[in-house]
Amino acid sequence: MKFGIEFLPNEPVNKIVKLVKLAEDVGFEYAWVTDHYDNKNVYVTLGLVAEGTETIKIGPGVTNPYVRNPAITASAIATIDELSNGRVTLGIGPGDKASFDALGIEWTKPVSTLKESIATMETLLSKEKTESGAFLKGVKAVQEKVPIYMGAQGPMMLKTAGEISEGVLINASNPKDFEAAIPLIKEGAEAGGKSIKDVDVAAYTCCSIDDDAGKAVGAAKIVVAFIARGSPAPVLKRHGIDDAVAGKIAELLGKGDFGGAIGAVDNKLMDAFSVCGAPDDFIPKIEALGEMGVTQFVAGSPIGPDKEKSIKLLGDVISTF
Numbered sequence: 055m056k057f058g059i060e061f062l063p064n065e066p067v068n069k070i071v072k073l074v075k076l077a078e079d080v081g082f083e084y085a086w087v088t089d090h091y092d093n094k095n096v097y098v099t100l101g102l103v104a105e106g107t108e109t110i111k112i113g114p115g116v117t118n119p120y121v122r123n124p125a126i127t128a129s130a131i132a133t134i135d136e137l138s139n140g141r142v143t144l145g146i147g148p149g150d151k152a153s154f155d156a157l158g159i160e161w162t163k164p165v166s167t168l169k170e171s172i173a174t175m176e177t178l179l180s181k182e183k184t185e186s187g188a189f190l191k192g193v194k195a196v197q198e199k200v201p202i203y204m205g206a207q208g209p210m211m212l213k214t215a216g217e218i219s220e221g222v223l224i225n226a227s228n229p230k231d232f233e234a235a236i237p238l239i240k241e242g243a244e245a246g247g248k249s250i251k252d253v254d255v256a257a258y259t260c261c262s263i264d265d266d267a268g269k270a271v272g273a274a275k276i277v278v279a280f281i282a283r284g285s286p287a288p289v290l291k292r293h294g295i296d297d298a299v300a301g302k303i304a305e306l307l308g309k310g311d312f313g314g315a316i317g318a319v320d321n322k323l324m325d326a327f328s329v330c331g332a333p334d335d336f337i338p339k340i341e342a343l344g345e346m347g348v349t350q351f352v353a354g355s356p357i358g359p360d361k362e363k364s365i366k367l368l369g370d371v372i373s374t375f
């Protein structure tokens with residue numbers, strides 16, 4: 055099992071750099087920095103993370119092909135690859151509709167758009183010219199082939215990820231989600247002349263760990279509330295969650311009643327949409343994900359009530375694998 059960790063660039067960047075360095079020291083192999091227009095810039099953050107670390111692989115987890123032209127992303131990725139001496143991985147997904155609505159960007163044909171933009175980036179990162187004549191003259195990736203991972207959840211996106219990328223980052227925390235996802239990724243991989251074994255299947259979880267399991271659960275409830283709100287009906291059904299429960303939470307969040315939404319998050323929702331608790335609770339949950347075919351466990355937000363302490367506790371968990 056590989057281990058990754060997620061950071062949202064919505065706190066001081068130098069604090070993120072320190073936390074990524076700590077994650078590297080305790081055994082994490084990947085650090086993923088999210089990309090949302092209303093947070094700090096993902097590439098400036100990754101540049102400082104590159105300078106502040108030595109071995110951990112780093113990358114956007116995930117950017118999208120709509121807010122930046124693929125050539126701009128390719129240039130940024132090649133720059134981070136240079137700064138990190140060949141440790142970058144490009145994480146890219148379809149982005150989210152709420153952001154594009156706020157930015158006045160039309161979210162069209164996400165699967166085709168991702169395929170085309172990834173092909174353009176691969177051309178540029180392998181030091182070639184695109185049909186339209188784009189070429190990275192002043193920056194070159196260190197790696198012969200920069201690994202590309204896709205953020206994906208829907209069936210078409212999962213198949214596409216299996217077909218064209220080296221890894222899939224799936225916003226999910228429960229083995230049931232991977233029972234559904236892996237056959238689709240396998241189908242895509244085989245359509246691309248590969249095997250599922252060639253694809254790093256990452257559980258990009260909502261994670262919260264603390265010595266005090268209650269505190270860990272408490273820190274994750276609001277995140278689970280937002281996940282429940284955004285989960286499509288087939289996902290709710292898969293976890294036996296009544297649409298009305300998710301609807302109620304959405305209504306409470308919509309009114310800004312975060313306390314009410316947190317109060318509506320029960321154990322069933324926590325189990326469906328998060329990996330939470332004390333260190334001993336984590337080992338069987340990660341093993342269960344591994345048995346379902348997950349090959350990378352990503353400790354996603356909130357990580358825990360006290361991030362530094364949680365990263366150290368996760369280091370103890372990693373050392374048992």
Ligand SMILES: C[C@H](OP(=O)(O)OC[C@@H](O)[C@@H](O)[C@@H](O)Cn1c2nc(=O)[nH]c(=O)c-2cc2ccc(O)cc21)C(=O)N[C@@H](CCC(=O)N[C@@H](CCC(=O)O)C(=O)O)C(=O)O
Nearest residue numbers: 088089116147149163164165166205206207208210211225
């Ligand atoms: C577009 C969407 O794909 P999806 O993968 O389910 O999108 C949900 C998320 O993956 C997407 O919002 C991500 O960008 C969210 N996301 C992040 N989004 C961000 O904006 N920033 C982040 O930092 C971020 C991190 C992240 C990490 C892991 C992860 O799994 C997702 C993450 C979808 O609806 N897919 C369906 C339908 C696809 C579709 O649109 N088909 C159309 C068009 C087909 C074509 O394009 O040709 C059609 O059938 O006509 C499907 O896959 O079946």
